[in-house]
Amino acid sequence: MTFLIQQTLIYAIPLMIVALAGVYAERSGIINLALEGIMIFGAFVGVLFVNLTQQAGTFDAAKAAGDWVALQGFELLAMLAAAVMGAIFSLLLSFASVNLKADQTIGGTALNLMAPALVLFLIRIIANQNTLQMYSGDAASWFMIKKSLFGYGRNDEMGFLGSTFIDKVYLATYICILLFVILSIILYKTRFGLRLRSCGENPQAADSLGINVYKMRYIGTTISGALAGMGGFVYALTTANCASTGDVAGFGFLALAVMIFGNWKPLNIAGASLLFGLFKCIAAAYSSIDINGDGVFLLAEIGISPHFYRMLPYLITLIVLAFTSKKSRAPKAEGIPYDKGQR
Amino acid sequence: MKRRGTNLLEREGARSVLASVISIVIGMLVGSLLILAMGLFNSGLSLASAWDGIRLVFGGLFSTGRSASGTLTWGFNPTSIGNMLFRATPLIMTGLSVAVAFKTGLFNIGAPGQYLMGTAASLMIALGIPTETVPAGLVWLLAFLGGALAGALWGAIPGMLKAFLNINEVLACIMTNWIAANLVTWAFDGSQYRNLVENTKSAYIYKTSYNGVATSKLGLDLIFPNSQVNGGIIIAIVLAVLVYILMTKTTLGYELKACGSNRHAARYAGINDKRNIVLSMAIAGALSGIAASLYYLSGNTEFFWSTYQSLPATGFNGIPVALLAVNHPIGVIFTGCFMSMLDIVGLQLTNLTAYNEYITDVIISVIVYLSAFSLVIKMLLTKRSKRNRTAAGTTESAPEKAADAVHTEKGGESA
Numbered sequence: 001m002t003f004l005i006q007q008t009l010i011y012a013i014p015l016m017i018v019a020l021a022g023v024y025a026e027r028s029g030i031i032n033l034a035l036e037g038i039m040i041f042g043a044f045v046g047v048l049f050v051n052l053t054q055q056a057g058t059f060d061a062a063k064a065a066g067d068w069v070a071l072q073g074f075e076l077l078a079m080l081a082a083a084v085m086g087a088i089f090s091l092l093l094s095f096a097s098v099n100l101k102a103d104q105t106i107g108g109t110a111l112n113l114m115a116p117a118l119v120l121f122l123i124r125i126i127a128n129q130n131t132l133q134m135y136s137g138d139a140a141s142w143f144m145i146k147k148s149l150f151g152y153g154r155n156d157e158m159g160f161l162g163s164t165f166i167d168k169v170y171l172a173t174y175i176c177i178l179l180f181v182i183l184s185i186i187l188y189k190t191r192f193g194l195r196l197r198s199c200g201e202n203p204q205a206a207d208s209l210g211i212n213v214y215k216m217r218y219i220g221t222t223i224s225g226a227l228a229g230m231g232g233f234v235y236a237l238t239t240a241n242c243a244s245t246g247d248v249a250g251f252g253f254l255a256l257a258v259m260i261f262g263n264w265k266p267l268n269i270a271g272a273s274l275l276f277g278l279f280k281c282i283a284a285a286y287s288s289i290d291i292n293g294d295g296v297f298l299l300a301e302i303g304i305s306p307h308f309y310r311m312l313p314y315l316i317t318l319i320v321l322a323f324t325s326k327k328s329r330a331p332k333a334e335g336i337p338y339d340k341g342q343r
Numbered sequence: 344m345k346r347r348g349t350n351l352l353e354r355e356g357a358r359s360v361l362a363s364v365i366s367i368v369i370g371m372l373v374g375s376l377l378i379l380a381m382g383l384f385n386s387g388l389s390l391a392s393a394w395d396g397i398r399l400v401f402g403g404l405f406s407t408g409r410s411a412s413g414t415l416t417w418g419f420n421p422t423s424i425g426n427m428l429f430r431a432t433p434l435i436m437t438g439l440s441v442a443v444a445f446k447t448g449l450f451n452i453g454a455p456g457q458y459l460m461g462t463a464a465s466l467m468i469a470l471g472i473p474t475e476t477v478p479a480g481l482v483w484l485l486a487f488l489g490g491a492l493a494g495a496l497w498g499a500i501p502g503m504l505k506a507f508l509n510i511n512e513v514l515a516c517i518m519t520n521w522i523a524a525n526l527v528t529w530a531f532d533g534s535q536y537r538n539l540v541e542n543t544k545s546a547y548i549y550k551t552s553y554n555g556v557a558t559s560k561l562g563l564d565l566i567f568p569n570s571q572v573n574g575g576i577i578i579a580i581v582l583a584v585l586v587y588i589l590m591t592k593t594t595l596g597y598e599l600k601a602c603g604s605n606r607h608a609a610r611y612a613g614i615n616d617k618r619n620i621v622l623s624m625a626i627a628g629a630l631s632g633i634a635a636s637l638y639y640l641s642g643n644t645e646f647f648w649s650t651y652q653s654l655p656a657t658g659f660n661g662i663p664v665a666l667l668a669v670n671h672p673i674g675v676i677f678t679g680c681f682m683s684m685l686d687i688v689g690l691q692l693t694n695l696t697a698y699n700e701y702i703t704d705v706i707i708s709v710i711v712y713l714s715a716f717s718l719v720i721k722m723l724l725t726k727r728s729k730r731n732r733t734a735a736g737t738t739e740s741a742p743e744k745a746a747d748a749v750h751t752e753k754g755g756e757s758a
Contacts, residue, residue: 033513092712102716105450105513109662110712117704118377124699125381125388249652253517260514307529310651314521317514318504325510 012277028220036252042229086229425570437661498628557642
């Protein structure tokens, strides 16, 4: 059960934060189809940052001394780097769709094509292979929070809550949850949030009240880019051992589906991403999931093909969309370039 | 009345071509800049190698390798051109697929999935029917049609979801892509089609020539010796012309385009919009399926079946092919060839320099990015020339003005 919860969280949290990234863009009126590309780019930047910092030996002393607070700071810095570069990358989308009034779907697709191409081109030159890894060690030994850090011995019990939420976890997961809560409150309970949302619903009305629609859309997409970039790095850190391969396995698109399924509302999105995280987790680890701890790997013994489990998240998305699409309410003005002269 | 302006820029077609050429040039310049930056800032690479790389980006098709002294040599390279035509075949088809959907107002990002389903169907038919009892030509035809049918069915799914349940076709297409990738892997995992003879190759399917099925070369191999070119390129060109006729000269094509321009107006005019959306996606899917058939039935290509983690780039590259051609079926032939030329350039870069083939993907993505607003730029050009004309030609007679208006309306539609 502990394993199941931890694994589900590992998949659910990047989905959740990237889906929120989608919400910020679409609430301001820009369809951000580029989430996948920005995630790929963010993952690359974060891993590159870790790799270069390790190469420079900045945190070697902290690592040797077991100073885990400093190492967590290192992780946060990498997340920040990914977020900043994700935001910068997303400017390409906002520039095309706000200033040039371009087709946002095509612009997003361009970014989705550009990110893996650029990342793989650079990785191949930097690392001479198709994967960029950490310079030394692995993600678990550098960044994972373990019970030994709190003075527990190897055989000490921490209880269910302790072993689920404190042992063998990444700080990044909790930072993402915290950010998710804060940003959701900002979107719904502050003046800025209301203004942002009004630009996605009726930009003409917002403009008439003195809100700068272009600026708001830029802000929305930039926050979106930052969150997606960070989410990409968190995904690479927690599921791929801090390696970048120019691929996030369709997570950005899945996040878009989560966003639509969650009806563009944070609370629903949190629930939806947990659901999808669970399916992703089953797909990835169905053979080693022991639900009630009796040593029987139920899902593996049913004898269903692993391909079916892998297909499940996408299949469920389609089915769920089929049932919810009639009720779903997208921001009214999303995807429509704002033109001041238009009535 | 077709207005033949003395100024070339006043013609709609010329403007489209110009916009595409500008996109291409900018894309290649960005690629060159990236190479230059790498050559300057990476200690392992020299400026001379960057210069080689840039020259290959622009002229890779005419590269004949390196001479003994290590300098690049240039010349007519029939092998490269033949390979370009061979690789253009599936790109033209996926480009047509995306273009047809675009004309109906749908963004067919599901081409990779339709391509995969087409691959699976044609390979299974081509390898499954024994050629001892059935003539190879018939098996080829069945496999070809099977690929088209599988693609059509797979394309119809997002079409139906869009038409009847109003699910965004982009999202539905992306999901069906990944479902297709898993389905195809599932279908081939443990099947009799896996190549177990050449045991150096894991997770590959037999070439169709193993069963004696291969596309006829139609003498093209004599013109382009040592290349993979075959009759597929002819079929692709014929199909492009057929699609052009379908879209411009038939009622069905008119209805499809009407749905694309304004779905509600089309319905008001008595056009069954739901049927047309499904039909458009089915046609698009069939074209993507044919892309796969033509590529894998050539007899010398192998399919990596364990594909559940990746989608075929050929499918995605249909998008830039269609965008560059402004969704014009005949234009797709040329942009498809251009894209495959970039492929060849990528190969040459990997083989001859320290750079790699991903630079061509960067170039393609820049081109897509530019084409996102090339329509806008073109619209601005149209507006400006119209304004100039109305300012200068107030004395023009009324009927001519009316004809003018009709013409610009037409131009707007094809844009």
